[in-house]
Amino acid sequence: MNEHNKHNKKAVIANPLVVLREEFDDGAILFDPETGNTFGVNPIGVLVWKHLDGRHSLDDIAEIVRVKAEAVPSDVISHIGNFVQAAIDLGLAGYEVKS
Amino acid sequence: MQVMKTPRNVDIAITSFCNLHCTYCSHFSGPGDVKEDLPLETWLQFITELGHSNTMKIILSGGEPFSRPDLREIILAIVANRMRFTILSNGTLIDNEIAAFLAATRRCDLVQVSIDGAIDTTHDAFRGKGNFMKAIDGIRALQGNHLPVSVRVTIHRKNVHELEAIARYLLEDLELQSFSTNSASHMGLCRKNAAQTQLTIDEHSLAMETLLALTDKYKGRINASAGPLAEAQSWLEMEDSRRENRERPAGRGFLTGCSGPMQTIAVRADGVIVPCSQLCHLSLGRINEDDLGEIWRGHPVLQSMRKRSRISLENFPFCQDCPYTSYCTGNCPAIAYSLTGKINHPSPDACLRQFLAQGGRLPEVTQI
Numbered sequence: 001m002n003e004h005n006k007h008n009k010k011a012v013i014a015n016p017l018v019v020l021r022e023e024f025d026d027g028a029i030l031f032d033p034e035t036g037n038t039f040g041v042n043p044i045g046v047l048v049w050k051h052l053d054g055r056h057s058l059d060d061i062a063e064i065v066r067v068k069a070e071a072v073p074s075d076v077i078s079h080i081g082n083f084v085q086a087a088i089d090l091g092l093a094g095y096e097v098k099s
Numbered sequence: 100m101q102v103m104k105t106p107r108n109v110d111i112a113i114t115s116f117c118n119l120h121c122t123y124c125s126h127f128s129g130p131g132d133v134k135e136d137l138p139l140e141t142w143l144q145f146i147t148e149l150g151h152s153n154t155m156k157i158i159l160s161g162g163e164p165f166s167r168p169d170l171r172e173i174i175l176a177i178v179a180n181r182m183r184f185t186i187l188s189n190g191t192l193i194d195n196e197i198a199a200f201l202a203a204t205r206r207c208d209l210v211q212v213s214i215d216g217a218i219d220t221t222h223d224a225f226r227g228k229g230n231f232m233k234a235i236d237g238i239r240a241l242q243g244n245h246l247p248v249s250v251r252v253t254i255h256r257k258n259v260h261e262l263e264a265i266a267r268y269l270l271e272d273l274e275l276q277s278f279s280t281n282s283a284s285h286m287g288l289c290r291k292n293a294a295q296t297q298l299t300i301d302e303h304s305l306a307m308e309t310l311l312a313l314t315d316k317y318k319g320r321i322n323a324s325a326g327p328l329a330e331a332q333s334w335l336e337m338e339d340s341r342r343e344n345r346e347r348p349a350g351r352g353f354l355t356g357c358s359g360p361m362q363t364i365a366v367r368a369d370g371v372i373v374p375c376s377q378l379c380h381l382s383l384g385r386i387n388e389d390d391l392g393e394i395w396r397g398h399p400v401l402q403s404m405r406k407r408s409r410i411s412l413e414n415f416p417f418c419q420d421c422p423y424t425s426y427c428t429g430n431c432p433a434i435a436y437s438l439t440g441k442i443n444h445p446s447p448d449a450c451l452r453q454f455l456a457q458g459g460r461l462p463e464v465t466q467i
Contacts (some may be wrong), residue, residue, distance in 0.1 A: 019181050021153040023103040031155050033181045033206060038155075 008062075008077060012084050013054035013096045020049055030092055039090070044069055048080055049087075054096045058084060100361065102405065105152040105392050108363040110376050113142060113173060114162040115368035119189050121213075122225035123255060123283035123296040126162065131379035132287075133369040136162075139169045141370060143176050145386040150180025152392055156208065158185045160376060162368060165192035171200060178204050185209045187251075191230050193237030195244070202244040210241050214250045214278075216257075217264035224257045225296065238273060250278040254306050254327060255296045262309045270317050277319070280310060281326035285437050285448060286377065298327070300459045307331035308462035325431060325449070331462050334451045337426040338461055347425040354407040354443065356428035361405060364395060374404055377433035378442070407432065407443055417445055421452045 019031040020041075028046045030039045041049065044065060051061045062077040073079070087093040115133045117126070126132055149157065157177050164170060164186050177184050183206045190212035201207045212234055216222035222231035241248040250269055252258075258265065269278045282303075283289050283296040298306060306327035314321045314328065323329040340348070357375075365376040370386040372394055373379050383389075383398045395401065412418040412427055421427075429435070429445035436442045447453060455461075 017181055019153050019155070021103075021105075021107075021155065023105075023107075024101050031153075031181075033155070033178075033183050036183055036208060 008058040008081070010095060011054050011057050012052045012088065012093050014049060014052040014087075014093045015091060018092050020046065022046060030087075032090075032092060035091075037090075039092070044079075045083055048083055052084070052087070052093050100405070100408075102361065102396060104396065106154060106362060106364045106395050108156045108158060109149055109154055110158045110160060110363060110365035111142075112161050112366065112368040112376060113159055113164055113170070114167050116166050117161060117163040117189070118166055118191060119163070119227055119230060121189075121227075121288070122292045123253065123287075123289035125284070125287040125289065125377065127288045128291070129287045129379055131367045131373075131376065133367060136167070136368055137370050139172055141387060142173055145366070145370075146173070146176040146180055146182075148387070148391060150182065154182055156183045156185065158187065160187040163189055163192065165197065170197075174201070174204060174206075178206050182206070183208050185211065187211045188237070189213050189226070189230070190234030190237035192233075193240050195240045198237075198240040198244040198246060201241075202246050207246055209247045209249055211249050211251050211279075212238050212241075213253065214238075214265075214269065215253055215255070217261055217268040221258050221261055225255060235273070238275075242273075248275065250275060252278055252280045254280055254282040254298065256298060256302060259298060259302045259306050262306065262313065266313045266317060266321065270320055278321060280321065280323045280328050282306070284325070284434055286434065290437070300454070300457045303327055303454070304460045304462070307334075311335075311462050330449055330451075330454075333428075334454070334461055337423045337451055340426040341422050345426075350408075351428060352412055352425045354410045354412070354429040354432070354445065356430040356446070356449075357404075357407070357432050360401050364391070364401075374401055375433060377431075378436065404432070404442065410443055412445060415445060417447070417450075423451050427451070 017034060019033065020028060021031055022028040026043060028041045030041055047065055047068060048061055051064060058077060058080055062080050065076055066072050084093065112131060114136045116136065120127065165188055174184060185208045188210060214222060214234055215226065216231060219231035223229065238248055252265055269275050282298055285293065289296055307330060310321065310328040311331050359375050365373050366386055367373055367379055372383045372386060373381050374383065381400055383400060384394045412424045412429055418424050430449035431446050432442045434448045435444045435446035438447050
């Protein structure tokens with residue numbers, strides 16, 4: 001198993017402080033009350049975000065997106081990976097630390 | 100325009116009590132001036148509802164928010180429910196202890212303190228003796244705890260000749276990042292004290308000229324969404340547009356002066372939900388009894404206010420034959436209501452044509 005595939009098997013968990021505001025049918029924002037920063041999210045991003053629960057890997061989430069969304073590109077896993085990595089970099093999500 | 104599922108921001112008057120009684124206060128003697136405050140438990144229940152509806156920010160006002168002995172519990176509930184807060188205050192009750200508490204929450208966007216003068220006699224003229232130094236001490240306590248602090252200067256007849264000194268004091272001596280201005284307007288106590296407090300046409304012209312020059316000197320550090328500075332900026336643009344016969348810009352020529360009902364809702368100190376803290380007579384429901392989300396999305400008053408932007412200024416006899424109609428927004432609906440009894444009406448208070456007809460002059464920008 002290469003590094004990329006290993007990464008896709010790991011489950012990511014959303015920062016529980018971060019608020020998902022689904023403001024409109026076609027748009028939402030992530031609000032980090034610690035910093036006051038907001039980030040726009042499209043409906044696919046919302047779907048991904050809702051599955052950052054520490055139980056779904058990126059592969060799992062990609063499969064869910066393929067089932068629930070229309071016209072999903074073949075490289076959706078890489079788009080999801082970029083989204084999740086951006087969320088991790090911004091402190092909006094992270095890998096669960098086993099105690 | 101699409102309406103959000105829930106409001107982003109909620110203005111809450113957590114108390115109707117204020118330790119001051121400023122001559123031009125917009126709160127006292129208005130419909131928001133209720134006699135009894137709600138108990139802590141009622142606010143905590145409502146703040147939990149706001150958390151569940153994913154509200155982002157609460158603006159705490161009053162009355163004077165720091166007069167509530169249980170303010171800390173209210174703020175801790177805001178923090179626990181994943182929101183941030185701003186406080187609007189007269190500054191006189193802020194000490195180092197409460198400032199340190201606010202800083203420790205790491206959720207405070209801003210504390211806005213009202214300062215009306217560069218010296219105590221000017222500030223205290225309408226706010227009461229001794230309150231200038233108390234408010235300045237409050238600002239210093241906030242600054243000492245590295246909290247974001249801003250000042251709101253209400254321009255009136257006794258400080259209009261002191262604006263340069265006020266800007267110098269706030270931005271140079273106190274080293275504030277910025278301050279904002281408005282002016283005593285026809286609401287609350289100001290209605291009966293208008294002759295004493297509200298600017299005359301000449302004073303209004305002077306305020307506009309001075310403030311514009313100050314914005315040039317202190318670039319980006321003085322701002323306004325209403326009052327002489329906002330009007331100066333808007334009216335000069337309107338006059339240029341008229342002279343050059345420009346096309347009507349997007350959003351002009353209609354009642355577009357307020358976008359508040361698209362993002363924000365307010366609550367009076369007695370728990371009555373209203374569209375705006377300046378439109379406190381418009382009851383939309385009551386906290387913890389009525390569903391905030393349902394009110395926000397479906398209340399006829401809010402829906403009607405959101406449609407103001409479709410009402411052309413050309414419909415109003417007040418605007419007939421006005422050369423600025425295509426460039427005007429009709430301005431604040433609350434002041435329009437206060438002066439005309441109608442929300443869906445342009446505000447005579449910020450009418451350029453009327454200002455000029457009364458002898459007002461647009462500023463020529465000079466450097467200070």
